[in-house]
Amino acid sequence: MAGISRRNILRGGMLAATALFTTRLAGTSAARAAEAPLAVAYNELELTGDLRQFPSWWMGGYGWNPRGCAGPGDIARHLKAHCMVIHDNGVPNVLLRLDIISIPRDVHQEIRRRVVDEEGLVAAEDFMIVTSHTHNGLFVGDTHPDPVLVLGVNDADVDAINGTTFVLMDMLVELVRRTVQETPIPATLWYDEGYEEIGFNRAGLDHVMTDVPVLLARNADDGTPLAVLFGYACHPVARPRDEKIDSDYAGLAADLIADRLGIMALYFQGCAGDQNPAEGVTLADAGRKIADTVVEVIERDQFTQVTGPFQNAMTEVELLFNRDLTDPDEVAALAERYEARLAAPGTQEQAKRHARLVLDQIENDTLPTSIPMPIQRWRLGGLTILGLSHEVLSTYHVLLKDVAADLGLGHLWIMAYVGETQCYVGADDALRAGGYEVGWENGEDDIVKHDGASVSYGWPLPLRYSPDGVDPAAPDSAEGIVMKACTELLRP
Structure with a gap:
């Protein structure tokens, strides 16, 4: 859309957006909701209900040439956003999730500014945004990743992508506003985990993710299910690479769960940076298997009750490059x-x-010297949720589960792609080995791989890793920095 300047995503007026909301019926008095320790409100928004509202239909998720849907008829499965607000003695805790490839830092910070600072809907540490990372979603923003680097598009295309980003931000802020302000339903929360294996480790590491976290909200008065939050850790690339809008296996699983149980289902991505669907696993297979597992967990009903009060915190660390770019x-x-x-x-x-x-x-003396990484923690009775920004590799899931066990925390749900997604974050094992995700190969860790992730995200060097034989990780390595920050957040 004309008038939006390249590299200037946060200027200009916001665009009007039409939205298709699905709202649960409350039927609850404000007085009754205020009496309950926990109460929930939740809404679903069909982002692609009308593609014509978006100035750009360029799609993210694959390089290195332009890829976009041809129009409203090119929707295999709609992209959706969901908002769950859990009121803890009247204080809102907001989970916003959406089917999109990624959110760059400037867009994430602008959404936060509007929701937290401008409208005062929720406190900063009580607001968490998670993307599913579907590779058949719309391209958002023009920084990390950069559509010129990834797609080779021109400035007019970048302006259109920014126009779409403005529309999307309006839609998400309205979704949060609507959900925070409506009367919630008194509820109880219940957590358990299932097991499913649909993927493999594409980076050649030992870890294959199998956890299926399930958080069920029940009506506090009669115990009937209200909504379910669930997750997995695998790249949503089960759909063959094409130009159809699709929320991939994550969206299919949510739809299947909603159809079978009659409740809203919200998917949250995990440490999927090095996880892909295994060969022969189709989108239908992956979605059905995850849905079956979630339904099985609910039907066996061996949950741990999750209680308040919420104890939330957030921090931000700086991930260093493999060379000192202040030198x-x-x-x-x-x-x-x-x-x-x-x-x-x-x-x-x-x-x-x-x-x-x-x-x-x-x-121009604008070379970055580090990459910011926000990290959030929600601690409840019976469950801790840890939110990691960026494309985090599976080793962190394994390491953090060990930390949780050592600290005696009990259940830990690790979400990735939280807030902003601007790079892959490998631990020492991946960073030492090199490869697509960590951005170097053939012993050349002083320049990024010519077709690796660091090129698409626009960074000059791989992240820093510990010298050979150093264990635990060096304090200035990516693993050392991330694990220290997470351990401090997790420690009771």
Whole structure:
């Protein structure tokens, strides 16, 4: 849409948006809700109910050429957003989840600014946003990832992508506002975990995720199910790469659960950075298996009750690159490497686009020296929820579960893709080995892999890892920084 400047996502007026809400029927008095220790409100929003409201239909999730749906008829399964507000003695705790590939930092911070600071709907630490990471969703924002790097589009296309981002932000803020302000239903919460295996570790690590967390909200008066929150950890790439809008297996699983149980189902992604559906596992297989597991957990009814009060906290760490980019000599060496890449015959086009970006940043003194990583914790009686931003690899799931066991925490639900998704975050095992996710290969950890994730996300170097033989992780490594922050948040 004309008039939105490239690299200027947060300027300009917000666009009017039409929305298709599905609202649960309350039937509860405000007085009765105020008496209950816990009460819930929840809504579903069909984001792609009318694609014509979006200036851009470019899609994120794959590189390196433009990919977009042709129009309203190209929707295999609608993209949705859900908002669950859990009132703890009248204080709202807001979970917002949506079917989108990722949210960059500036968009995440703008949504927070409007919801928390401008409208005062919820406190910052009590607001958590999670994306499903579907690869057949709309492209959002123009920073990390950068649509020019990923898709090779022009400035007019970037303006249109930003126009779509404005519409989406309006829709999400309205969804939160609507859900926070309506009268909630007195409720009880119940947690259990199921087991399912639909994926494999595409980075060659040992870990394959199998946890299926299930949090069930029941009516406090009669025990009937109201809504269910569930999760898994696997890339939503079960749909073959094409130009159809699709929420992938996560959306299918939620639809199947909702159809079978007659309640709203909300999916939350886990540490899926290195997890893909196994060969031969179709979208239908993956969605059905996850749905079956969630229904089985609910039907066996061996839950742990989850109680208040909520004890929420958030922090932010800085992930360092593998070279010190505050050192002028390192920056000069980096410039030489990217100039050589740009001049080398046979350099792929996306690598050229990325090299130009890095060299422009060096020339303009805007080269990033670290990557911010917000982390959130919600502690309840019987359950702790840990929210990690970015595409976190599965090793963190394993390490954090061990920390929770050592601390005697009980149930820990680890969500990733929380708040903002701007890079992959590997632990030492992946960062030492190299590969697509961590951004280097062939012993060259002083420049990013020419077609790796660091190119699409626009970063100049891989993240820092511990020297060989160092265990536990070095304090300045990505693993050391993340694990220290998470352990501090988890410690009672």
